[in-house]
Amino acid sequence: MTYKKERPGKAAAPKGHFKREYPFYLMMIPGVVFLLIFSYFPMFGIVMAFQDFSPLKSFSGSDWVGLRNFKDMLMLPTFWTVVRNTLMISLSKIVLRLLVPLVIALLLNEIMSIKFKRISQTVFFLPYFLSWAVIGGILRSLFQYDGMVNGILTSLGAERIMFLGSNTWFPVIAIVSDVWKDMGYNMIIFLAAITNVDPALHESAALDGANRRQQAWHITLPTIRPIVVMLLVLSLGSVLSAGMEQILLLYNPMVYESADIIDTLVYRLGLVNHQWSLSAAVGLMKSAISFVLVVFSYRIATKYFDYQVF
Amino acid sequence: MKGKKISVFSILNYLFLSVLVVVCLIPVLHVIALSFSEKIEAVSGNVGIWPVGFNLSAYRYxxxxxxxxxxxxxxxxxxxxxxxxxxxxxxxxxxxxxxxxxxxxxxxxxxxxxxxxxxxxxxxxxxxxxxxxxxxxxxxxxxxxxxxxxxxxxxxxxxxxxxxxxxxxxxxxxxxxxxxxxxxxxxxxxxxxxxxxxxxxxxxxxxxxxxxxxxxxxxxxxxxxxxxxxxxxxxxxxxxxxxxxxxxxxxxxxxxxxxxxxxxxxxxxxxxxxxxxxxxxxxxxxxxxxxxxx
The missing domain is CATH 1.10.3720.10 (MetI-like)
Incomplete structure (x- = not known):
């Protein structure tokens, strides 16, 4: 971690290092410049959350208004609804994104036929590679008023349901479709972890008379539990991101009450209504809380699971 | 190791996963079927996972x-x-x-x-x-x-x-x-x-x-x-x-x-x-x- 002073002459050392290491510094330049422009500039741009920003006056010319934008944010009639929706949708997604793939991975692990295993893995992994634009199109053809699901409902004698315009159904569809889209990813991680379980453990358990189900419960599950918990901890940072690419595509004013999330609110306030500072304030609130959560979750992950980003 | 007998669990497991695979595939198959179907059949909701009135006019468009x-x-x-x-x-x-x-x-x-x-x-x-x-x-x-x-x-x-x-x-x-x-x-x-x-x-x-x-x-x-x-x-x-x-x-x-x-x-x-x-x-x-x- 820290560099050891192997040589005498402390003062001369750093200069010597630089001479030897300058190619490394040169290689870093392009990446650093890109991050400065596209990650760090916008970070400084959040000063606009404390201004009455207008694009014509830019950051330096706009008036400072202190915390007024944050007060306005709390006064937004929909603010707490949006926070509630965000938490509801994202927490459900976080939990199900781990549970569903975990169950599927455990079940797949019990399958003997390699061919069956491979085919089902490929099918479960497919939607992960598709864009939200494509998935959104698929969802609409399934759930719109004259879509496939409603076709099935009418043929069963039930009434049609406005799935995408219903505050009951929209969040469910958003959550389930998100799990469907991304479950392949965690499933693969879990399967890899399961195959890493020491076979000797299973053999000795089998000798002691444990059947495959008992082995799955008492050996496989405990050995992959750390990974599951770690992924759970690491997803804490995304608790305020409920899936903008998905929601923006599918929602409509009829379901704002149940589907409007922080990111879509920021989008509408800023880029549709041009209330730049107010929307930047909402965005800053999100970034700040997420930052605390991410740092907190990384600390836990590093401390208990030996996780290292770098 | 030679446990060749098929347990109830493994049958149910195969069954469950097969159903899940099919359920996950249906949405994709439905869209593909729609794209190859007759316009009227698609609008009236007659298309499932197989094209009805197969044609390529959508693709031509x-x-x-x-x-x-x-x-x-x-x-x-x-x-x-x-x-x-x-x-x-x-x-x-x-x-x-x-x-x-x-x-x-x-x-x-x-x-x-x-x-x-x-x-x-x-x-x-x-x-x-x-x-x-x-x-x-x-x-x-x-x-x-x-x-x-x-x-x-x-x-x-x-x-x-x-x-x-x-x-x-x-x-x-x-x-x-x-x-x-x-x-x-x-x-x-x-x-x-x-x-x-x-x-x-x-x-x-x-x-x-x-x-x-x-x-x-x-x-x-x-x-x-x-x-x-x-x-x-x-x-x-x-x-x-x-x-x-x-x-x-x-x-x-x-x-x-x-x-x-x-x-x-x-x-x-x-x-x-x-x-x-x-x-x-x-x-x-x-x-x-x-x-x-x-």
């Missing part, structure tokens, strides 16, 4: 849709520019950062500089303002440059570089190679599999994202394919109509027909669908490096 091809071109262009820029930046930064602190004394500072961008971001609005101040609005650069330095890919590449024995580097240095030559002649040839993984990640990501096109492009003809698909999906909402000429608007109202929409969705997904079974194993490798390290 899409083939003649100039905007579809323009958008495809934009997507291909962003892949052609975005991926190489991505890869160059990743390689150049991953190499020094893969060295131990004792060999690269700036490492800790740079690491924090990079990691911090993963922890905190300015949010959508300041990013939008920065892009517009840089006069990048409505240009291909708004799609390719903002995400060009991808820190996750860099970490992936870095952990791969770390696995390369230091003796190889030392030998090259003794032969008179400088660090750039070591990187290009020793490290890169040894990292082709993980390089391939990152190229695939970057290509799929560039192909799939639709938000940035929607945010940063002001006219329909600059939209990449996925943004165009997303726009068709949202056509009835927001201010999309404001961007369009009457001609495009007329076209749009035709496009919202089910079969044509389905054909466009399918075509937008087709390249990925064709290659992903072969990409899978690269993804798995990359993910495992990234996630199950500890």
């Amino acid at each position: 899409v083939m003649e849709d100039a905007q579809f091809w323009r958008s495809l071109k934009v997507t291909l262009l962003r892949v052609a520019i975005g991926v190489p820029v991505n890869i160059i930046l990743v390689i150049l930064t991953a190499y020094p950062l893969s060295k131990p602190n004792s060999r690269f004394h700036g490492r800790t500072v740079f690491s924090w500089f990079f990691v911090f961008t993963m922890l905190f971001n300015g949010g959508m609005i300041p990013a939008y303002i920065v892009i517009s101040k840089l006069k990048m609005m409505n240009t291909i650069w708004a799609l390719t440059l903002p995400g060009a330095m991808n820190v996750s890919y860099m970490i992936l590449m870095m952990s791969f570089f770390r696995g390369i024995p230091i003796e190889l580097e030392e030998a090259a240095v003794i032969d008179g190679a400088n660090q750039m030559q070591v990187l290009l002649r020793v490290f890169l040839p040894l990292s082709l599999p993980s390089l391939a993984t990152i190229i695939l990640f970057a290509t799929v990501a560039n192909w799939n994202v639709w938000m940035d096109g929607y945010l940063y492009m002001n006219t329909l003809d600059k939209y990449p394919l996925q943004t165009y698909l997303a726009t068709i999906l949202m056509e009835s909402k927001n201010n999309v109509e404001a961007l369009m000429t009457p001609d495009q608007l007329a076209r749009m109202s035709q496009i919202s027909e089910k079969t044509i929409e389905a054909a466009q969705i399918f075509l937008g997904a087709l390249p990925i669908m064709c290659v992903y079974p072969f990409l899978q194993r690269y993804y798995v490798k990359g993910m495992v490096v990234g996630s199950v390290k500890g």
